[in-house]
Amino acid sequence: MHIAIGCDHRGLNLKQAIIELLSQMGHSYEDFGCYNSAAVDYPDIGSRVALAVAEGRFDHGILICSTGVGMSMVANKVPRVRAALCHDTFSARRSREHNDANVLCLGESVTGQGLAEEIVTAYLSAEFQGGRHAQRLEKIRELERQKALTEIARSVAHDLNNSLSIILGQAQLAVEETDDPKIKRAFQAIEQGALNASRTVQHLQRVARGESSPKGEDH
Template identity: 40%
Template sequence: MKIGIGSDHNGFEFKEAIKKYVEENGHEVVDFGCYSKDAIDYPDVAFQVAEAISQGKVERGILICGTGIGVCIAANKYPGIRAALTHDVYSAERAQLSNNAQIITMGAKIIGIEVGKKVVSAFLNSHWAGGSQRKVDKIVKKEREFFKDQRMDTAENACH
């Protein structure tokens, strides 16, 4: 599987360890940064990973910041993306099995690297089989309604 990975500076060392683990387990990794401990803004990386998934360049994503919250919020702003904050094996499995999440997020200041590896393994080894399809369909429908309304509002405003 082709996996997009990214972090801010707070998650840099954690990301590097997770990236190596994912590669050692036979997956191809596309690293969207950051590439050092120099401060960066987490939304920039989260948007790149979300866009790569949206465009089919990677199949799944892993995002890391200090808490995992910021990158989760940012990734979920991208249309069609479902990112889930995961700090344990069960939530990582459910992210995929119940919600068909394409991205998991983790907090480097919340969990250790060894737990992070278990979380990633659970996510990558779980596969959507339609669980909670009705609920996911409702999320997708609302998102489409919202963006349809936004396009219409933008077009109407441009004419006035």
């Protein structure tokens, strides 16, 4: 297997030991850092490894920090990543067999080298069992899809609201400057339509943020 591995300055020693283990097991790997004891921010390393796994460039990722908690939090923010923080071999095997984990997180300060090596071995030796577990994972993927759609909706609503603001401003300006009644009515209709659309977009933005509409606002 091809493994992406990374750590912060608190996981450097354990990372080196795991790299040696990977070589002994016959796995190829890429070291994403860090490479010395200088302090680094774990989200930088964790996100790079997680993205590399999510993009399919690696079969699995291994992330190490002091406790493993920070790295697992970062990795699980990346869509299609299922990071498991493991302190024992049973959890490591189950994370693969039942949860199809693709990133293993370890804590150098809480897991000794010998146990960590056993955990990595158990993790990489296990296989996803599918079946009922696949159905449960599909529910996780559905949550990811819903989140992605919400983010897209927010972006589209933001751009649409900006465009409507320009249309509304130009229509208002045209109403003020024209003396022709027919043209004035036409621009007033455009102004009202843009205003109504803008209110609807703002309502959708509040819904996407999980907020309720102001009292008395009807949609």
